[in-house]
Amino acid sequence: MPLLEVENLEVRYRTQAGEAKAVDGVSFVIEPGMCLGLVGESGCGKSTVAKAILGILPPAGHIAGGAIRYAGRDLGGMTPRELRAMRWRDIALVPQSAMNALDPVYTVESQLAEAIAAHQAMPAARRRGRIAELFELVGLEPDRARDYPHQFSGGMRQRAMIAMAMVLDPGLIVADEPTTGLDVLVQDQILRRIRDLHDRLGKAMLLITHDMAVVAENSDRIVVMYAGRVMEYGGEAVFRTPYHPYTLGLCNAFPDLAYRARALISIPGTPPNLVAPPEGCRFQARCPFATARCGTPPPLIEVAPGHVVACHHVDQAERFRERAADPETWREPAR
Amino acid sequence: MVGEPVIEARDLRKWYPVRGRGFASLLTRRKPEFLKAIDGITLSIRPGEVLGLAGESGSGKSTTGMTLLKLHQPTGGEVRFQGLGLLVNETNRTRLAFRRQAQIVFQNPYEALNPRYTVAQSVGEPLSIHFPHDRDRRREMLLRAMDRAGLRPSEDYLDRYPHQLSGGQLQRVAIARAISVEPRFLVADEPVSMLDVSIRAGILNLLCYFASELHMAILYISHDLSTMRHVCTRIAVMYLGRIIEQGAADTVLDAPLHPYTQALVGAVPVMAGGRTRAPSNLIGGPADAIHLPGGCRFHPRCPRAMDVCRERDPALDLVASDHEVACHLYDSLSMSAPVRGKQ
Ligand SMILES: Nc1ncnc2c1ncn2[C@@H]1O[C@H](COP(=O)(O)OP(=O)(O)OP(=O)(O)O)[C@@H](O)[C@H]1O
Ligand SMILES: Nc1ncnc2c1ncn2[C@@H]1O[C@H](COP(=O)(O)OP(=O)(O)OP(=O)(O)O)[C@@H](O)[C@H]1O
Ligand code: SF4
Ligand code: SF4
Ligand SMILES: [Mg+2]
Ligand SMILES: [Mg+2]
Numbered sequence: 001m002p003l004l005e006v007e008n009l010e011v012r013y014r015t016q017a018g019e020a021k022a023v024d025g026v027s028f029v030i031e032p033g034m035c036l037g038l039v040g041e042s043g044c045g046k047s048t049v050a051k052a053i054l055g056i057l058p059p060a061g062h063i064a065g066g067a068i069r070y071a072g073r074d075l076g077g078m079t080p081r082e083l084r085a086m087r088w089r090d091i092a093l094v095p096q097s098a099m100n101a102l103d104p105v106y107t108v109e110s111q112l113a114e115a116i117a118a119h120q121a122m123p124a125a126r127r128r129g130r131i132a133e134l135f136e137l138v139g140l141e142p143d144r145a146r147d148y149p150h151q152f153s154g155g156m157r158q159r160a161m162i163a164m165a166m167v168l169d170p171g172l173i174v175a176d177e178p179t180t181g182l183d184v185l186v187q188d189q190i191l192r193r194i195r196d197l198h199d200r201l202g203k204a205m206l207l208i209t210h211d212m213a214v215v216a217e218n219s220d221r222i223v224v225m226y227a228g229r230v231m232e233y234g235g236e237a238v239f240r241t242p243y244h245p246y247t248l249g250l251c252n253a254f255p256d257l258a259y260r261a262r263a264l265i266s267i268p269g270t271p272p273n274l275v276a277p278p279e280g281c282r283f284q285a286r287c288p289f290a291t292a293r294c295g296t297p298p299p300l301i302e303v304a305p306g307h308v309v310a311c312h313h314v315d316q317a318e319r320f321r322e323r324a325a326d327p328e329t330w331r332e333p334a335r
Numbered sequence: 336m337v338g339e340p341v342i343e344a345r346d347l348r349k350w351y352p353v354r355g356r357g358f359a360s361l362l363t364r365r366k367p368e369f370l371k372a373i374d375g376i377t378l379s380i381r382p383g384e385v386l387g388l389a390g391e392s393g394s395g396k397s398t399t400g401m402t403l404l405k406l407h408q409p410t411g412g413e414v415r416f417q418g419l420g421l422l423v424n425e426t427n428r429t430r431l432a433f434r435r436q437a438q439i440v441f442q443n444p445y446e447a448l449n450p451r452y453t454v455a456q457s458v459g460e461p462l463s464i465h466f467p468h469d470r471d472r473r474r475e476m477l478l479r480a481m482d483r484a485g486l487r488p489s490e491d492y493l494d495r496y497p498h499q500l501s502g503g504q505l506q507r508v509a510i511a512r513a514i515s516v517e518p519r520f521l522v523a524d525e526p527v528s529m530l531d532v533s534i535r536a537g538i539l540n541l542l543c544y545f546a547s548e549l550h551m552a553i554l555y556i557s558h559d560l561s562t563m564r565h566v567c568t569r570i571a572v573m574y575l576g577r578i579i580e581q582g583a584a585d586t587v588l589d590a591p592l593h594p595y596t597q598a599l600v601g602a603v604p605v606m607a608g609g610r611t612r613a614p615s616n617l618i619g620g621p622a623d624a625i626h627l628p629g630g631c632r633f634h635p636r637c638p639r640a641m642d643v644c645r646e647r648d649p650a651l652d653l654v655a656s657d658h659e660v661a662c663h664l665y666d667s668l669s670m671s672a673p674v675r676g677k678q
Binding site for chain 2: 041042153154155156183184185186187189191192210211212213214216217239240250251253254255257258259260264266270332
């Protein structure tokens with residue numbers, strides 16, 4: 001049985017201009033021990049997916065359709081109390097800008113202790129032992145546990161938040177941009193820690209980021225989102241042989257250190273308004289390959305086992321791949 | 336690259352005094368301490384060159400940019416602009432001329448632009464300072480800057496306010512503002528790190544264009560090495576206020592010599608990398624910038640540190656053509672020592 005199933009998830013936000021369809025029919029599956037990478041540009045709904053899974057959407061947001069199942073149990077049918085009990089114990093979050101999520105007035109240790117105490121009766125001495133264990137797990141010196149957050153560097157605070165997510169030994173860790181804004185050396189250390197938890201302890205992971213190389217290096221499965229929808233979903237082939245024009249755009253826009261002397265492309269335009277999104281393919285206004293057919297919603301087509309693409313023209317993927325590498329293809333259309 | 340350097344720094348220093356904490360420090364009258372944000376930097380940028388300044392947070396990249404632009408007063412050393420010293424005998428006129436010829440673009444376009452100004456007002460503001468009496472010329476320069484920054488057609492943008500623009504368009508406005516006065520030297524401090532990957536190339540390509548077509552000298556500051564491959568002709572890597580390696584961009588990225596540069600390059604995730612990159616072998620985290628270690632300031636973290644590294648501070652030495660490194664591992668390659676042939 002899959003650990004997490006997200007099926008046709010729809011999330012809306014009330015805004016002054018109307019309801020924003022921030023997540024609009026997103027489906028994916030996370031098996032035990034698997035790392036799923038979720039990429040897409042700012043505002044495409046990545047954090048909203050994470051918040052919906054954890055049941056922590058802000059008051060303006062609500063789940064308008066679909067289902068989220070953890071180990072076969074529908075989270076939609078749970079009481080707020082049951083949901084709270086699942087958080088931390090089954091699914092834990094390393095939130096976006098986790099660096100600032102610690103309370104400056106309490107020591108790091110007391111904040112971890114409180115998280116444990118809220119869910120599990122444990123004598124203080126054992127709690128302290130558990131915290132020391134977690135500190136070591138994420139590569140922090142256990143005797144720094146009594147420091148206050150301001151005595152930690154950004155990277156250390158980030159690691160403390162990962163330790164926090166681990167306190168109750170959850171089955172699934174949702175990491176929302178766990179290394180964004182950190183130096184590359186610190187990022188590398190933290191991602192290795194996360195991967196270690198994943199490899200050694202068999203933790204399943206939902207890794208959210210807009211850094212494609214981070215996803216490529218750390219994920220077993222990849223979801224590419226755009227404007228609230230899944231554009232492409234599959235294994236490493238998603239980046240190796242992409243089918244969707246948006247994935248192709250992202251891959252050719254990404255400055256890969258290992259890839260020399262390549263012209264970088266820039267996708268013209270901006271993502272659509274989510275209050276009144278276009279009828280058909282959400283990417284059509286920016287897609288260099290759009291045709292009249294793209295005015296109707298594209299079906300999700302399986303191009304290879306376990307690799308699905310939402311595009312009307314998957315049969316032309318080979319030509320798209322060739323043309324997408326050329327910056328001329330992505331020239332801003334004359335208005 | 337041809338031509339005399341547009342901007343040169345020689346042994347540039349910027350130290351910040353740090354006050355001792357609490358009353359006790361007043362009583363003990365310890366000698367004042369300094370945070371050596373930049374501590375002896377020598378560099379030069381020629382017309383058409385893009386020098387990338389890399390290094391971790393707090394290594395002094397932004398301070399270097401600001402000090403080169405004279406937005407910070409240096410503690411020591413010298414900055415020369417088009418061959419002329421900037422620190423001595425400058426008149427108001429030379430200062431104003433320098434202000435026009437040296438411009439900066441910051442990371443966050445939202446902060447750089449006044450939300451109540453239209454695009455035309457933002458881009459036109461520096462022009463009215465430098466060309467107060469020449470309306471036609473201002474108009475012409477404004478439109479040229481908008482066109483060069485890719486805000487085409489300009490009529491579509493002139494009357495818009497920042498909140499009506501996307502992040503990428505805003506950064507283009509900030510760039511148009513900086514280049515409106517047609518500077519010879521441009522500092523771009525993390526100009527794309529707030530922008531989505533999908534639109535970064537547009538801004539990076541602009542910098543390339545300014546260098547290759549308009550022959551500007553550009554200092555591109557970023558902690559993201561992977562963008563440097565695409566914009567920079569040369570790269571300088573900073574560590575705790577010093578340049579520790581400098582050379583042609585491809586050389587520094589493909590064959591780095593300094594152990595710190597090697598670790599930095601090795602820590603960058605790559606799309607086709609799988610899980611094969613070796614972990615960094617650096618020890619611990621960045622050192623305290625106030626209490627710098629003696630000898631090589633990188634030695635507490637260096638996996639290859641030797642006895643000499645604890646005692647002597649390595650100088651930035653030329654070890655191959657256009658490749659300088661500050662590390663005792665290469666003492667025998669130093670061009671100042673007798674050359675012993677390759678390797
Ligand atoms: N509380 C809210 N009220 C109204 N709209 C919201 C709210 N939170 C998010 N949104 C909108 O929902 C969309 C998705 O936001 P979300 O934070 O999920 O994006 P994201 O993919 O995580 O982006 P980023 O990469 O910037 O973190 C955006 O258009 C955003 O403006
Ligand atoms: N006005 C100031 N007063 C005291 N210290 C300062 C000041 N400005 C910068 N510093 C210190 O100087 C050092 C270099 O800072 P700088 O901003 O140049 O680093 P940077 O390389 O640009 O880092 P980042 O990548 O985080 O932008 C840091 O230790 C910083 O704390
Ligand atoms: S459906 Fe049409 S517009 Fe959408 S990605 Fe495919 S080709 Fe482009
Ligand atoms: S001089 Fe010594 S300590 Fe410094 S980088 Fe070179 S080997 Fe390492
Ligand atoms: Mg987010
Ligand atoms: Mg800086």
